Amino acid sequence: GENVEQHPSTLSVQEGDSAVIKCTYSDSASNYFPWYKQELGKGPQLIIDIRSNVGEKKDQRIAVTLNKTAKHFSLHITETQPEDSAVYFCAARLNFGNEKLTFGTGTRLTIIP
């Protein structure tokens, strides 16, 4: 089955700087890669996703890049703000029907004011 690795496990960034979180996946059949933000005591919230027919996707300060050949994808947050502090999870799945999500182990991002 699919295995998703995520690095780093913790990341501290000065406010205003950029943060990058990286994930690798094992199943070349996976073709949908969402990123979730989880704040304390809350459920994962989708912040951006990418499909395998696209190499990059951007939404304001957040971008995701995908390298299908190398089977890795990354989350980039620019101009970080204190409210970006949270745990971020990457995930992978087959993009049809009811295929399950396989999550990475999470990255605790702390923005230092």
Next chain:
Amino acid sequence: EPEVTQTPSHQVTQMGQEVILRCVPISNHLYFYWYRQILGQKVEFLVSFYNNEISEKSEIFDDQFSVERPDGSNFTLKIRSTKLEDSAMYFCASSGQVLSYGYTFGSGTRLTVV
């Protein structure tokens, strides 16, 4: 924005007792899921449900677990005889037929087995 609603937010139960965790998925979604997250660990898949039957289940989802969609709106997870290691956050999620939005997760039920 549509939400997935989970109740209760926190449940404490004695080992060996049955618990039912409740979820109201987004109304026009077709696929329903339960995931769990042990404290400090990653989110793990338990079960997916479509067209009134289980589509897939993980090895965690043993005979002690069951799911049901008893009416048109609720989706429940039952644990028949809870164990200490069942203590975790349980997340319900739903998705539509065309996966352009990703899953929508509920805010979770924290289950504590004592």
